[in-house]
C-alpha cells in the first residue's frame with residue numbers, strides 16, 4: 001500500500017542500520033562479501049526511494065568504528081564497496097541534487113577512500129533540499145568524546161565558560177551539527193538494538209525494527225516503516241492530553 005497523502009507527523013530524517021548482509025548471503029550459500037555487494041544495491045534503492053517518498057534526510061550506517069575488528073578480507077571488501085558506491089552514485093546524487101555528507105572519524109579511513117568521500121561531498125555541497133549522510137568509521141561514543149574534547153579546548157582557550165555549557169554546546173560539537181535529529185531509526189534483520197549509532201541524536205527518535213535482511217529491503221518495506229512511524233505519537237515528555245491540545249492549537 002502506498003503513502004497517498006503526507007501526514008503532518010511525517011519523518012524528515014531517517015537513520016538506517018543496515019543489518020543482515022552476512023545472513024542473507026549464508027542462507028544462499030554465498031560469501032559474506034556477496035551479501036555486502038547486494039547491500040550496496042539496497043542502498044541505491046533506498047536513496048532513490050527516500051526522494052520519491054519525500055524524506056529529505058537519510059543517514060546510512062555504512063561502517064562502524066567497531067567493524068574494523070572483522071576479518072581483514074571483509075574490511076577490505078567493504079572499503080572497496082564504499083569506493084564503488086561513491087563512484088557509481090555520485091552522478092545520480094548530482095543529477096538528483098542530493099547533498100552528501102559523512103559522519104565519523106574520516107581521517108581513520110584509507111587515504112584513497114577519504115579522498116573519494118571529500119570529493120563527493122565537495123561536488124554536492126551546493127544542494128540543500130535532499131541529504132544523504134554516510135556514517136563511516138562512526139561510533140556515538142567516539143562522537144561524544146570528540147565533542148567533549150572540542151568543548152574542553154574552547155574552555156581552555158577562554159572562548160567558552162563552563163557555566164555556559166548546555167546540550168546545544170554539545171550538539172554544536174557533534175559530527176551531525178548541521179543535520180536535524182533523526183525522527184525514525186530503522187534496523188533491518190530482526191536485531192533490536194542501536195549499536196552505537198546516533199545514540200544522542202536518537203533521544204526522541206522512533207525505532208522500527210524489521211525482520212527483512214538489508215539486501216532484500218525495498219521501497220515497499222520503507223513505506224511500511226514510515227506508516228508504522230506515522231501511526232505513533234511522539235510525546236517528548238508531555239502527556240497524551242498535552243500533545244492533543246498542542247495539535248489543536250497548531251491547526
Ligand code: FPP
Pocket residue numbers: 018019020021022023024036037039040043060061062063067078081082085134189214
Ligand atoms: C551489517 O551486515 C552491515 C554492515 C556491517 C555494513 C553495511 C554495508 C553495506 C550495506 C554495504 C556498503 C555500504 C554502502 C553505503 C555502500 P552484517 O554483515 O553484520 O550481517 P550479519 O549480521 O547477517 O552478519
